[in-house]
Amino acid sequence: MLSIAGIANSIHQWLNETFSSGWATLLEFVLVGILVISFFAFLGLVLVFMERKVSAYMQLRVGPNRVGYKGLAQTLADTIKLVVKEGLTPDGADKFLFNFAPFLVLIASMLLMAPIAFAKDFQIWDINIGVLYITAISSISVIGVLMAGWSSNNKYSLLGAMRSGAQIVSYELSAGLAIMTIVILAGSIRLSDIIASQENGWWIFKGHIPAIIAFVIYIIAVTAETNRAPFDLAEAESELTAGFHTEYSGMKFALFFLSEYVNIFIVCAIGATLFLGGWMPLHIGHWEGFNHIMDFIPSSLWFMGKTFFLIFLIMWFRWTFPRLRIDQLLNLEWKYLLPISLFNLLLVTFIALMGWYF
Amino acid sequence: MQHQDLPSDYFPMVIQFIVAVGFIATTMVATHLLGPKRKSKIKLESFECGIESQGNARIPFSIKYFLVAILFVLFDVEVIFMYPWAVNFKELGTTGIAEMFVFMVLLLTGFYYIIKKGALKWE
Amino acid sequence: MTLSIFYFLSFLAILSALMVVVSKNPIHSVLYLIITFFAIAGHYVLLNAQFLAAVHVIVYAGAIMVLFLYVIMMLNLNAEVEPHKSVWLKSAATVAGGTLMVVLVGALRTSASVGSPLPADANIGLIKTLGKTLYKDFMLPFEISSILFLAAMVGAVMLGKKETK
Numbered sequence: 001m002l003s004i005a006g007i008a009n010s011i012h013q014w015l016n017e018t019f020s021s022g023w024a025t026l027l028e029f030v031l032v033g034i035l036v037i038s039f040f041a042f043l044g045l046v047l048v049f050m051e052r053k054v055s056a057y058m059q060l061r062v063g064p065n066r067v068g069y070k071g072l073a074q075t076l077a078d079t080i081k082l083v084v085k086e087g088l089t090p091d092g093a094d095k096f097l098f099n100f101a102p103f104l105v106l107i108a109s110m111l112l113m114a115p116i117a118f119a120k121d122f123q124i125w126d127i128n129i130g131v132l133y134i135t136a137i138s139s140i141s142v143i144g145v146l147m148a149g150w151s152s153n154n155k156y157s158l159l160g161a162m163r164s165g166a167q168i169v170s171y172e173l174s175a176g177l178a179i180m181t182i183v184i185l186a187g188s189i190r191l192s193d194i195i196a197s198q199e200n201g202w203w204i205f206k207g208h209i210p211a212i213i214a215f216v217i218y219i220i221a222v223t224a225e226t227n228r229a230p231f232d233l234a235e236a237e238s239e240l241t242a243g244f245h246t247e248y249s250g251m252k253f254a255l256f257f258l259s260e261y262v263n264i265f266i267v268c269a270i271g272a273t274l275f276l277g278g279w280m281p282l283h284i285g286h287w288e289g290f291n292h293i294m295d296f297i298p299s300s301l302w303f304m305g306k307t308f309f310l311i312f313l314i315m316w317f318r319w320t321f322p323r324l325r326i327d328q329l330l331n332l333e334w335k336y337l338l339p340i341s342l343f344n345l346l347l348v349t350f351i352a353l354m355g356w357y358f
Numbered sequence: 359m360q361h362q363d364l365p366s367d368y369f370p371m372v373i374q375f376i377v378a379v380g381f382i383a384t385t386m387v388a389t390h391l392l393g394p395k396r397k398s399k400i401k402l403e404s405f406e407c408g409i410e411s412q413g414n415a416r417i418p419f420s421i422k423y424f425l426v427a428i429l430f431v432l433f434d435v436e437v438i439f440m441y442p443w444a445v446n447f448k449e450l451g452t453t454g455i456a457e458m459f460v461f462m463v464l465l466l467t468g469f470y471y472i473i474k475k476g477a478l479k480w481e
Numbered sequence: 482m483t484l485s486i487f488y489f490l491s492f493l494a495i496l497s498a499l500m501v502v503v504s505k506n507p508i509h510s511v512l513y514l515i516i517t518f519f520a521i522a523g524h525y526v527l528l529n530a531q532f533l534a535a536v537h538v539i540v541y542a543g544a545i546m547v548l549f550l551y552v553i554m555m556l557n558l559n560a561e562v563e564p565h566k567s568v569w570l571k572s573a574a575t576v577a578g579g580t581l582m583v584v585l586v587g588a589l590r591t592s593a594s595v596g597s598p599l600p601a602d603a604n605i606g607l608i609k610t611l612g613k614t615l616y617k618d619f620m621l622p623f624e625i626s627s628i629l630f631l632a633a634m635v636g637a638v639m640l641g642k643k644e645t646k
Contacts (some may be wrong), residue, residue: 029370033377040381086393087386097508103382110378114371125370129608132441132535139543143515146550150508158419158554166423169430169547176437183444189608251389255382330426334478338433339469345440346462349455352447368526419555425641427551431544432633438536439623442612450616457616457623464627468634475638 005121032124036113040262045075047261050308051315058319085250090153093247097151102248102255104144109259111137112266115191119279119300123192130191131179134270135172138225141259142168148256149244160243163233163326170333171224171231177341178218181210181348182274185357195278200285202277207357210348215275217341222267223314224329226260230321231329268310272303276310279303422478429472436465487527494520507553511546518542532608 011031015024049064049072056063064071089098115130117123127133142165149161183189185207186197197203204211224231227243245256272278279299283291324332351357443450443458450457472478497516504510518541525534615623 029373032370033373036374036377037381083385083389084392085389086395087389088397094506094508097512099386100512102386103379106382107375107378110381111371111374114374124374127368127531129531129535132532132539132608136535136538136543139539139547140515142543142547143511143550146547146554147508147512150550150554162419162423162551162554165547165551166426169434169544170426173430173433173437176434180437180440180444183441184447187445187448189441189445250393251385255385330478334429335473339466342462342466342469346459349447349458353452353455421555421641424548424551424555425637427548428637428641429634431540431548432630432637434544435540436627436630438539439626442532442608442615445608446612446616449613453620454616457620460624461627464624464631468631472634472638 005119008122036110036124040110040113040258043265044258044261045079047265047311048075048078048257050311051261054312054315055319058316079254082254083251087250087252088247090247092153094151094153097147098247099252101144101148101151102252102259104147105141106255106259108137108141108144109262109266113262116266116269117191117195117273117278118303119298122279122300126190126192128190131183131189131194131274135176135179138263138266139169139172141263145244148248152244152247154247156246157244160246164227164244166326167227167231167233167329168225170330171221171337174217174333174337174341175221175225177338177345178214178221179270179274180345181207181214184345184348184352185211191273191278195273195280198277198280198283200283202275202280202282204275207348207351210344210351211275213340213344214348215271217337217344218271218275219310219313220337221333222271223317224333226263226267226314228264228314229318230323232318233323233326233329264311264314265307268314269303269307271310272306276306277302278306425478429478432468436461483527487524490520490523490527493517494524507556508550511549511553514549515542515546518546529607532611 012024012028015027018024019027052074053063053071064074067073067077089095112134114125115123115127115133117126145168146161146165149157149159149164152158182194182203185203186194188194188197198206200206204215207214245253248256279302281291281294281297281299281302283294439461440458443454447454494517497513497520500513501510501517504513518537522534522537522542525531525537
């Protein structure tokens, strides 16, 4: 059967036969690097287009439809425009930090791409601290945001950065606790182990009540962590212009924009991996026949389908809920989500101890 | 299946890092070369909705943000303490649960104190 | 190979630690401190303590640096108001720092070699082993640490409340 892992393996074989092993490894790394960058750019284009189309249809508009077939080339045209724009650095800004902040933010999201399993046996990097690695790297991007806001020497930027910093760190706690629920159930923090543990059913079904609570908390927390509406008061166009990247223009702005969308993809991919089984097809216990039929759908399609479903959900939120105020936002986290997730953790321990999951 | 975990497992991360830095540096330099450069004093002023900007933005702000950050550090460390426990959850059994229960009770006491004191109340 | 990586990481750590002290702008110092922490996390990885490396990045480079940034941004950083330290204070600081260095060098010179830098069991730093040790052999210190957290929470609340009254 034609699968991504198969293609990857045959490329690996061909390289090893044609070149010496050292060169083959080097070439493989170069190949992976190019693939990651092009996937990154592709994701940016697709997600921005998807966002615009989804919002358009939710507001009974048509959305971009002039450039290319049904507007498909719209984001490409936008990118070209951004590349040839002038990248300004304001006079009052801290030049070094101002130019360094996009690096920090984008490197964080690029490093996060590594441990995601895109298909069966297709993962750039399967490390034994998988989930923890993701938490670690994603905590770095806050610093980039804070630095961008501070170095711009702009009051809107500073306010936006402050809000966004407080928001990201607060919601990181709930996201971490929601992930912990699955770690307890699966008994491992290696992503491939977590996926393998869902072979007879996804955790959201197997773990029933606590898993569903954790899933809801996770989705709320990551929506806040990626600064998406209704938690987008870091940018809050109507009050803060554009939040921490007010002073950024041209490609520097585009880099922030890109990392924002890629971060949405990454958190949704992690959510799909932990709760919805990653690339694992929909399996139900020991219904061999049913499981076998489901296996015919390629694993990469399963993964992408789940991830894009979650992305769609997050885009849907944007047009459904009004924006929160900063105090409401922090109240929601500290007074509701955090205690709920702590109690949920106790509940899941109890259920796991009694063996009341499937 | 027992994996042999070695420091060399982290090599791909280094490669990924180099690729990321290269990509960002290339795009930033490229747009710097491609884009026009017409600078003027007013253009480089910080944006304040068209009004002349007042002073600079190095201003002090609410202590609440600081409080949120410090509480985050505390809770983050506690969450990290739970990871080794969650992984070994099945082997540790009831003793592990009891330990974590005591830990959680103390944590929730502190949490209750924070809420009760109104530390997170936003005036 | 491992040795050269070790030297590179040590060089990076020391260089960026120096930059933390030398750089005029405190926000730049934070940035260099983050690089230092990453270099130290790299050392943990070299020792195969992967869980510790991740925790180091999460707690220090992530959480504590965010706290530092908030503190620094709260200070008034305009150049005009920066206080000038007197010559006496500077020379006193030099003497104190120099004495500390002499003590440290003296202590390190007389101390015996630690032996092999790599632990006997290669998997000793992994999360599974670490969890078993922490929750079996070090049960009491673990519970006591939670009391420490409680104290820290109370302290934080007291600090924060004072300003608002």
